Amino acid sequence: MSRWPWRRRGLLFLGLLACTCWLAGCGPGKPPSGTVSGKVTLGGKPLIAGVVTLTNSKLGVGASGALDEFGAYRVAGELRTGEYEVAVQPPPAPPPLEMPKTPAPAATVNIPQKFRDAKTSGLKATIKPGANTADFDL
Secondary structure: OOOHHHHHHHHHHHHHHHHHHHHHHOOOOOOOEEEEEEEEEEOOEEOOOOEEEEEEOOOOEEEEEEOOOOOEEEOOOOEEOEEEEEEEEOOOOOOOOOOOOOOOOOOOOOOOHHHHOHHHHOEEEEEOOEEEEOOEEO
């Protein structure tokens, strides 16, 4: 009996393995990306509640991060590099079914209407590869 069928199968397997490895390494690379965090102030004082939203209409991407009690935000995950328009919006209203046992004082945030829309805010952030800081004073 000849060994040729086994050799052919072995060569075919090695060829398919080589093609698979080559295709896996030659696919489209991950686009450059970065992270962003910073602080938001209103009249020089930390904005204690709200949401910072970054959008890039050219790339069709956007992301947001909530403000903490110190006015700091961090966008979770990575953003593709580029120029982003920024908006700062009031925090979302709590769900109506969730009633605390003792009412907590509501954080009143008076964000000027201009800054609530990325098209009118005039705020911009440039995301470069790696960690980025973008602070905003409203």
